[in-house]
Amino acid sequence: MGKTKNRKYGKKNNPTGLPSVKSIELEESAGGSSPGQTPSKHEQIIQTVLDQLKTYGLDSKMCGLNTLASMTEDDSFVDSMLRHNLVRVVGPLLVDPNPPIREAAAVALRNISGMGMPEICDILVDEDVLTYVFALFEKFYSSNWIPSNGNGGSSAMEQEEACGTKKKSKRNKKYSKVAQKDDVLVNTFTQGVHLLWNLCKSSDLAVKIFNQQNIVSCLTPCLNPKVCGVDAAVAVAHCLQTLTENNEVTAHEISRTSEEVLLKILSPNFEGEIGESENTSKYLLLRVLVAGIVLNISKISPGMLPVLNMRLAVTIKDALGVNHRKSISVIHDLLSQENGSGHTSISPDDEEESNESMEVDDSLAILIEDAVSLVMAQTVAVELVTNLYYKEDEDDDWVGSESEDLPGDDMVYNDVALSCGVPEVDAILWDSGNIENILKKVEKDDVIWKKLETHPETTLLMSSVSTLRCRSLLCLQNVLPCVPDSDLRGFPGAFALWEKLVNLVCEEKTAGDAALFEAATGAMRAMSERILKMDPKSFAGNIGKAKLQVLLDVEAQCSDSNTRVNIIRTVGIMGEALVHSSTEESCELIGLVGSFLLQVSTKAEEKLWVIAEALDALMDVFAEDSTDKAAVQIGLVNSLKTLLPSLRSKQWRQRKSLGHHAAVVSTANTNLERFIEYKVTHISHVSMEH
Known part of the structure; x- marks a missing residue:
């Protein structure tokens, strides 16, 4: 639930002095070297790193690990790294006696695991990285490891050991907030948890191995941010939310041992209770993640305290109610001030102006980090709502029924409120304001978006906002078909x-984000189905040729099959609505819809399952007798008679490759023959009139 696969984390600028892969390639390009020489440079770097890691010197090992952490942006370098079994050398360093080495190894492995390559985590599991991750927790983070200052600070001994290797940076962009004191002990723990999370959310084997270890007791105490700080708490919450999904072992263990801390975190006054007035977005993110943990446990252990279910609903509602665009607008304004103040041309001798520039930079970093946490919290919240109210597609049940009479069988919509099966959640979470709040997560200001999209400091923020928009549309797709009329006004x-x-949909067709475009068409399709059930006559009265043609044009420019099917289905739903109008224009528009669906159905190069979806929509539109005239005008029956043999032939040839589309193809094939027989008997009188 609420997983985000293969998140790619930012990497530190090269701290070692060794050349980066990109700089090497640029040098080769300038010197006229052929591209074939690039792998040899990879080999040299990897051999250097291996030599450094196998030495006894602290500085050499740190140099090698930092190089490794900073080089994982390049896929081809990682391929070479894996071929040389470099991971097997780094893994044991997670339990090195020297704290900075453990920290650097954890950062390097976390970066590798978060690269975004689907198979990378499976490879890391195969390379036995988990053995060293678990050894790290068992050896250094048992029940008595808590930092001495009780708030995320390391012990005096750890600080002294790490003292010689810490370097102050202007701004740490990767994992910690600006100006936060570096803490080797806690940071190593946090990186280790993130590494474990990356592995478990991508590898079922990693989850299975986790269940065989007694590691939960090392993690759950740090859910309390007073123990190790909010960054570590968020990391643990991320990890445990993934590990409790459909996992009875971990869910039961947390339910048995951690109800008290979960209850405390989900308290509406949580920040006030622990005396925290800053980082409110991080604390909101922590609360939402814990809500996800509680929801996972509730599904497996019905005996959870009812108050926990109530508080998870309040937490989700609180997260949805925050306007994230205000935070983005503040960042935009600060960037505009920064650009207009001439900071880019600061003289090195002008110390006062330089300090002012650094203060602006630090303020910007704090605002961006806060906004990213807020957006992530809202993303998790909409994912939780999506999973809470997920329902099987009613259309799938209908098309699979052999007992249905094809024509004239109206589906009656029951105006029933949403129900997720958890009464306490239903009573609190859903009201008329939530649809608007979810929709607001999709909206964007084009001026602000264009400004931030091109700024290097806001790359992660804008990527997170795009994810939020996509998840919000998927959430709408789930909940729109079943919300009460009153919630939609x-x-x-x-x-x-x-x-x-x-x-x-029209705006996103040229935006280049395929996932967002598909999600937008899915939400549009769901809303179309909802309106058709609510008031088909009013829907028909608001459909004109211009509106219909817009969608036909969008479909013609779209190449993704899933997205096209959403548009095809939407056009079909509009056709079904038009059947409820008896005007001449409606008859003309029904013919336009029918011609479009026929065109899709008869394309020789079209995917078979897309044809099946178009045929299903076509049969829904022309099931009524009132469409007989339009059917004759577009030659519907003759076209379908011609199509039927080829459809059967394609189904037979492709039967082993259809996968989960087999059902819709089979159903369309079966229903088509019955539909043709039915329609032939009903349009004969129309043909005779002509």
Whole structure:
């Protein structure tokens, strides 16, 4: 639940003095070297790192580990690294006696595990990295490891051991907040937890191995941010949310030992209770992640305290109610001030102006980090709502039924409120304001977006916002079909929302974000289905040729099959609505819809499952007798008769490769023959009139 696969973490600038892969390639390009020489440079760097890691010197090992951590941006370097079994050399350093070495090894392995390559975590598990991760926790983070200052600070001994290797930077962009005191002990723990999280969210084998270890007791105390700090608490919460999903072993263990800390974190006054007035977004993120843990446990252990379910609902609602665009707007304004103040041309001798520039930079970093935490919290919140109210597709049940009479079988919509099966959640979470709050997560200011999208400091923030927009659309796709009319403010409100989603689809068709475009079309399709059930006549009265043609044009420019099917289905739903209108224009538009769906269905190069979806929509539109005239005008029956043999042939040839699309293809094939027989008997009188 709420997983984000293969998150790619930022990497530190090269701290070792060794050349980066990109600089090597640039040098080769300038010197006229062929691209074939690049792998040899990789080999040289890897051999240097190996030599450094196998020495006894602290500085050499640190240099090698920092090089490794900073080089993982390059996929080809990582391929070479894996071929040389470099991970097997780094893994044991997680339990090195020297704290800075452990920290650097944890950072390097975390960077590798978070690269974004789907197979990388499986490779790390195969390379036995988990053995050293668990050894790290068992040896250095048992129940008595808590830092001496009780708030994330390391012990005096750890600080003294690390003293010679720490370097102050202007701004740490990777994992900790600006100006936060470096803490080797806690940071190593945090990096180790992130590494464990990356492995477990990508590898089922990693979860299985985790269940065989007694590591939960090392993690759960640090959910309390007063123990190790909020960064470590957030890391643990991320990890445990993943590990409790469909995992009875971990869920039962946390339920048995940690209800008290979960209850405390989900308290509405949590920040006030622990005396925290800053980093509110990080604490909100922590609360939402803990809500996800509680939800996972509730599904497996129904005996959870009801108050925990109530508080998880309040937490989700609180997160959805925050306007993240205000934070983004503040960052935009600060960037505009920075650009307009001439900071880019600061004289080295002007110390006062230089300090002012650094203060602006630090303020910007703090604001960005806070905004990223807020956006991540809201992303988790909408994911939780999505999973809470996930329902099987009703259409799948309908098309699979052999007992249905194809024509004239109207589906009656029951105006029933959402239900996730947890009464305490239903009573608190859902009201008319939540649809608007989720929709606000999708909206964006183009001026601000263009400014931040090109700024190097805001790359992670804008990536996180894109993820939030996509997850919010997926959430709407799940909840829109089943919300009560009152939550949508009746047909006018529902139709206004539908128009917003159609406009969003048109905007996103050229934006280049395929996942967001697909999610937008999915939400549009869900809203179309909802309005059709709510008030088909009013829907038909608001459909004109221009609106219909816009979607036909978007579909023609789209190449992704899933996205195209969402548009095809939406056009089909509009056709179904038009059947409820008896105007001449509606008959013309039904013909336009039918011609479009026929065109998709009869394309020789079209994917079979896309054809099946188009045919299913076509049969829904023309199931009523009132469409007979339009059916004759577009030659519907003859076209379908011609199509039927080729459809059967394709189904037979592709039967082993259809996968999860096999059901819709089989159903369309079966229903098509019945539909043709039915339609032939009903359009004969129309043909005779002509």
